[in-house]
Amino acid sequence: xxxxxxxxxxxxxxxxxxxxxxxxxxxxxxxxxxxxxxxxxxxxxxxxxxxxxxxxxxxxxxxxxxxxxxxxxxxxxxxxxxxxxxxxxxxxxxxxxxxxxxxxxxxxxxxxxxxxxxxxxxxxxxxxxxxxxxxxxxxxxxxxxxxxxxxxxxxxxxxxxxxxxxxxxxxxxxxxxxxxxxxxxxxxxxxxxxxxxxxxxxxxxxxxxxxxxxxxxxxxxxxxxxxxxxxxxxxxxxxxxxxxxxxxxxxxxxxxxxxxxxxxxxxxxxxxxxxxxxxxxxxxxxxxxxxxxxxxxxxxxxxx
Amino acid sequence: xxxxxxxxxxxxxxxxxxxxxxxxxxxxxxxxxxxxxxxxxxxxxxxxxxxxxxxxxxxxxxxxxxxxxxxxxxxxxxxxxxxxxxxxxxxxxxxxxxxxxxxxxxxxxxxxxxxxxxxxxxxxxxxxxxxxxxxxxxxxxxxxxxxxxxxxxxxxxxxxxxxxxxxxxxxxxxxxxxxxxxxxxxxxxxxxxxxxxxxxxxxxxxxxxxxxxxxxxxxxxxxxxxxxxxxxxxxxxxxxxxxxxxxxxxxxxxxxxxxxxxxxxxxxxxxxxxxxxxxxxxxxxxxxxxxxxxxxxxxxxxxx
Numbered sequence: 001x002x003x004x005x006x007x008x009x010x011x012x013x014x015x016x017x018x019x020x021x022x023x024x025x026x027x028x029x030x031x032x033x034x035x036x037x038x039x040x041x042x043x044x045x046x047x048x049x050x051x052x053x054x055x056x057x058x059x060x061x062x063x064x065x066x067x068x069x070x071x072x073x074x075x076x077x078x079x080x081x082x083x084x085x086x087x088x089x090x091x092x093x094x095x096x097x098x099x100x101x102x103x104x105x106x107x108x109x110x111x112x113x114x115x116x117x118x119x120x121x122x123x124x125x126x127x128x129x130x131x132x133x134x135x136x137x138x139x140x141x142x143x144x145x146x147x148x149x150x151x152x153x154x155x156x157x158x159x160x161x162x163x164x165x166x167x168x169x170x171x172x173x174x175x176x177x178x179x180x181x182x183x184x185x186x187x188x189x190x191x192x193x194x195x196x197x198x199x200x201x202x203x204x205x206x207x208x209x210x211x212x213x214x215x216x217x218x219x220x221x222x223x224x225x226x227x228x229x230x231x232x233x234x235x236x237x238x239x240x241x242x243x244x245x246x247x248x249x250x251x252x253x254x255x256x257x258x259x260x261x262x263x264x265x266x267x268x269x270x271x272x273x274x275x276x277x278x279x280x281x282x283x284x285x286x287x288x289x290x291x292x293x294x295x296x297x298x299x300x301x302x303x304x
Numbered sequence: 305x306x307x308x309x310x311x312x313x314x315x316x317x318x319x320x321x322x323x324x325x326x327x328x329x330x331x332x333x334x335x336x337x338x339x340x341x342x343x344x345x346x347x348x349x350x351x352x353x354x355x356x357x358x359x360x361x362x363x364x365x366x367x368x369x370x371x372x373x374x375x376x377x378x379x380x381x382x383x384x385x386x387x388x389x390x391x392x393x394x395x396x397x398x399x400x401x402x403x404x405x406x407x408x409x410x411x412x413x414x415x416x417x418x419x420x421x422x423x424x425x426x427x428x429x430x431x432x433x434x435x436x437x438x439x440x441x442x443x444x445x446x447x448x449x450x451x452x453x454x455x456x457x458x459x460x461x462x463x464x465x466x467x468x469x470x471x472x473x474x475x476x477x478x479x480x481x482x483x484x485x486x487x488x489x490x491x492x493x494x495x496x497x498x499x500x501x502x503x504x505x506x507x508x509x510x511x512x513x514x515x516x517x518x519x520x521x522x523x524x525x526x527x528x529x530x531x532x533x534x535x536x537x538x539x540x541x542x543x544x545x546x547x548x549x550x551x552x553x554x555x556x557x558x559x560x561x562x563x564x565x566x567x568x569x570x571x572x573x574x575x576x577x578x579x580x581x582x583x584x585x586x587x588x589x590x591x592x593x594x595x596x597x598x599x600x601x602x603x604x605x606x607x608x
Contacts, residue, residue, distance in 0.1 A: 015385045016348065040378040041345050044320065065411045070378045074344040077370045081319045095410050102406070106399050107369045108449050145412050 002303040003030050008296045009045035013235055014067040015274040021298055022067035026051050029152050030133045035059045036210050042071035043078050061092030063147035073103045080111050087114035091128055094119035120148045125223045139223035141214030143248045153207035159199035166198050212271045216254040221262045228304050230264040233271035252282040256289035270296040306607040307334050312600045313349035315574040317539055318371040325602055326371035330355050333456055334437045338362045340514050346375035347382050365396030367451035377407045384415050391418035395432055398423035424452045429527045443527035445518030447552045457511035463503035470502050516575045520558040525566045532608050534568040537575035556586040560593035574600040
């Protein structure tokens, strides 16, 4: 069962190109709709790819460079014009709230839905949201301005009932919750129902992590450990390492190294500098250290 | 000789649609490159229509509703990334400067070119820029927030020399400036060179006016009098007059009336509400009172 669907809205870096919009990703995780970063034109991309704009409940903004948030105020305005009344939760750098509220106020907009801002904190790894099914963690990265990565993961799941066996033996439903939790049940006659007999192992919780923008920074390894998909920026080729260091970005080779060291299952690279017409060389470079690498294009969808 | 070239970058209202971006116009007037309004995605439209982004020297922002300025900070960032060093002149509502500078500062951007902001004043009609060839005027309109219209016009031109006659008679070049100004010249022998004989009448200065957003407001008539092209918002059909009044917008019928009363040559209508799939009815309505009306689409070019 695929419970994550990730759509790439923008795969470019600060300078937009005809093919690559600035950063934005739309993540559907167990029907929680999460927008990660929101560069200029993100609302157009959401519309173009026919994604449910009004169902977005959480917005995560990594840092305050324009290509990651200049589209946010326009998106919120459009939500308003489309009649939204459900509140929205925005996690971002502390100054974000002021910028957004100021622009809305100056235009005389009183949003009829609540804008809930949660300033990200400079903490190595922090749980910023959870409900019954998912968790979102933020973690600090290293860039020219404060920048955060995000990990969205499912919670530990319950084991699933072997319904055929269980109901075939006409067992009482009252025992199901315990069995699903992995607990054995002692019956009145002294016999035992073993969880291992009546349930199948829980499927492994899936996870996704987003890292953009940051320089190569091993402190994030623990935060992205073993995720199913890691999106990591790969702005430059390694032969441009000087430029990557000066601008505090990552090379494709380094992104592959992070993926390898964090033992992730798949690596997605993006945030490609406009200087590269295709991502071919970047992909080859990352694959040289981590084979399960994919380069993302605007509109790509990953389901897992 | 066509000295004005106007490209429509966005013809929609606040809610963008697949076909209509928010407001933006690129005006080339005698090789002065002027951007009028800058909704989200305007930089993409400039690129898409292959217009010279870095040659924009003046930006005019009508008012602080997002669909007219949310694209400005991104445009300035892109100019920076593309290596601009030439300063830029921005005319807009007083609060605009603070919003733009704040966003750039928070992102750590130090633009290597000067941003010169000129706050618009609440004056009925004001000359805000002039050089040898053109003038730009602002004028107050009436909307939910302070809103200004703009008139861009050529200065009075000189008469043009009848070179064939003048040089055929081997006249001295020193007389040309006076003749071009319409002055007759008395020669040493007492005879006269009549300007009317040796020059052709000056071509009439051309002019363009932009009015969006505003409700029907006759005080602007003097400011847009007899322009060659008037762009006027026409957000609604007249049967939605209540809605137009409540939101302080203009109906297509009213836009036609303004054009008629101001004796303009041509009327362009735009800023169409997203509720109208085509502009057909809006066009018909405006034409019922002013025949020379055109409805604009994104990408349209008008040369005059």
